[in-house]
Amino acid sequence: MNEDFLHYVWQYQKLDTLHLQTTDGEKLHVIQKGYHNKSESGPDFKEAIIEINGQKWAGQIEIHIKSSDWYAHKHETDSNYNNVILHIVWEHDLEVFDFNQNPISTLVISDFVNAEALKNYKLLLSQNDKKWINCAQDFHTFSKFTFDHWLERIYIERLEEKSQLVQDLLVKTKNHWDAVCFQFLAKNFGLNSNGNQFLNIAQSFDFKIIQKLQGNQSQIEALIFGQSGLLPEDSDEIYVKQLQKDYQFLKVKYDLKPRQEVLEFFRLRPSNFPSIRLAQLAALLSKSSHLCEALMHIDSQKSARDFFKVEVSDFWKTHYTFQKESKKSPKKLSHSFVDLMMINAIIPLEFAYYQHLGQLEFEEHIFKLINSIKPEQNSIIQKFEKLRRHQMNSALETQALIHLKKNYCDLNRCLSCNFGLKLVRG
Helix, strand or coil, X not given: CCHHHHHHHHHCCCECHHHCECCCCCEEEEEECCEECCCCCCCCEEEEEEEXXXXXXXXXXEEEEECCHHHHCCHHHCHHHCCEEXXXXXXXXXXXXXXXXXXXXXXXXXXXXXXXXXXXXXXHHCCCCCCCCCCHHHHHHCCHHHHHHHHHHHHHHHHHHHCHHHHHHHHHHCCCHHHHHHHHHHHHHCHHHHHHHHHHHHCCCCHHHHHHCCCCHHHHHHHHHHHHCCCCCCCCCHHHHHHHHHHHHHHHHCCCCCCCCCCCCCXXXXXXXXXXXXXXXXXXXXXXXXXXXXXXXXXXXXHHHHHCCCCCCHHXXXXXXXXXXXXXXXXXXXXXXXXXXXHHHHHHHHHHHHHHHCCHHHHHHHHHHHHCCCCCCCHHHHHHHHHHCCCCCCHHHHHHHHHHHHHCHHHCCHHXXXXXXXHHHC
């Protein structure tokens, strides 16, 4: 048995409410079930009102699988649980007392639970070790309205999760939005392999230096490559010697401390080498240091592609690393990379920015942007498409499904999911 199911039963009153009684045989009547406490510390349901043997009680309700979990969780020593008026359990194995040693009335919910709800719940979770997701065989049955509506909500959840880093960066930079945009963009330029390393590089110097160097691509490259630890100490290349000279000047002037990051090259395509991504980032920064204003004006795929239309310096057109020359290529940011930046950087930044300003009508703009991007293709999406029996239409759907799999399906949080709730309700 899962505690989530007990929460579901109480929240939706899926029980025989006419014949409820406590373990002491006292008649129990629910006047107000209370509100479900999902985020705050303390009991599971707050502001409940119940009647036991004609006596009204107002307070909180705590739910456990076993009565003894009260002591396993040390609630008897926690003053947050002083006002618990009812202890709901699946199995009663121990009498429970509060902080002041007063007995707490107990309801064994397994004696009163709705039989159909219990059957549907057990069916949903049966043989879950053999199923990719618990609702695999029913995934194609959800209506388009149910599917679309839940995925929109899940996508907003994913944006809230992604934008948490933006909130953290705002605190560290004292609400310097241009610096935050640079650092968040840098992390995403590094992709999964070098994202954290790129963020460390971006945080290793004051963004005001970038603003002072605006338009000087060579010096911005010197700053970024110098701080990354990629800049060679010795080279016969004129370009590299100039970077070394510029970096030494900047290092002294701004008291810079290079990071010496361990950057990943192994198993990456040359176009994703950190040296190339840093060169492209430098080109972007030389184009505009007013990043926040520029990013917040991106309102379409076309405007995003225009923003990321940059040209690396000549050296990088014939190199993938400092050490080896290669066949000449422009090293432009591809449309697929720009789409990735829209999904992982631009839209989360805009989401956080509009929330910060208290502009609540921005969701329509966000949905328009994410729906303009083609659906991603990976093993998770392919499996969902097979279960759904059709292809996904946009990056909103694919992003939401990735979040659903990781944060709901993999954790058996079916009763926090609209799909799971629909199946249990029958």
